[in-house]
Amino acid sequence: MKFKITISPFKIAQYLTFGVIFLTICSIAIQIGKYIFDYREPWTRLFNLDREMNIPTWYSGLMLISCGLIIRGIFAIKRSLSDRFWRQWKILSTIFFLLALDEIASIHEILIIDDLADALNLPSFWHSVWVIPGTVLVIIFIWKYWKFIFYLPKQLRRYFLIAISLYVGGALGMEMVGSYYDGIDGQQNLVYAMLATVEEVMEMMGCVVFIYSLLTYLGELDADIGVNFYIKNKS
Structure with missing residues (x-):
């Protein structure tokens, strides 16, 4: 049996954005309460967007997994065409799967150690020590992928840069802003909660932009992609 499912990148991005708005409103209301x-x-x-292992965490994690799966599809097409950057697509999908694992399991939170930051005499905006290796990894990514990014079609490149700016700006930039404010007035207040909310919203909207751009590009590469399901009965 064959059936056809039509996917609209705009509609997908729209629904995902509605989800982000809903979670944001809920979190703000909770923080005010x-x-x-x-x-x-x-x-x-x-x-609560400022908490881990909850509904917003899984929402972000599933969007990152979706990015990885879509990129995997692009990689398969690029490899079949012997595209010069097909390996970069493969590595990029792995990066998103690792980001999803980190988001869901909160692995980077291990490096938020007050005593370690104090022992290293780090400035307050580096109080979340994980932003240091995170920044290094971003620099390495840009160094390795700048040719790949500028090889992309103009529209896709624009969306990629917007998505990267949103995600990295939230994950690293707003994390440092939050750490700086934490050094001034601590975390248990409404201002810090709003900074954490902005951080998470930027990350989620970065994922939405990524998904939209990737689905659009995938459709341009192959507008009629087939997915086969096989059910094998036990013998």
């Missing part, structure tokens, strides 16, 4: 009205029920952690 917590710091202004002292409402601290356990269920609020499920929608």
Whole structure:
């Protein structure tokens, strides 16, 4: 049996954006309830963008996995065409799968160690020590991928740069801003919570832009992509 599913990159991006808006509104309402009205029920952690292992975390993680899967499809097409950058597409898909694993499992949180930052005498904006290796990895990525990025079609390159700016600006830039403010007035206040919210929203919207651009490009490469499902009965 054959069936056809039509995917609109714009509609997908629109629905994902609605999801980001919904989670953002929920988180802001929860933060206001917590710091202004002292409402601290356990269920609020499920929608708090400043918490890990909850609904926003899984939402971000699944978007990163989606990016990895779409890139995997582009990689398959590029390899079949012997494109000069097909290996970069393969590596890029792996990077997104690793980012998804880190997002869901909060691996980078291990390096947020107050004593380590104090022992290294780091400035307050590097209080989250993981931003140091994170910045190094971003520099290495740019060094390795700048030719790949400028080889992309103009529209795709524009969306890539926007997505990277949003995601890295949130993950590293806003993390450093939050750490700096933490050194001034701590984390248990509404201002810090709003900074953390901006950080997460930037990351999620970076993923939305990535997904939109990747689906659009995938459609341009092959507008009629077939996906086969095989069901094998046990003998």
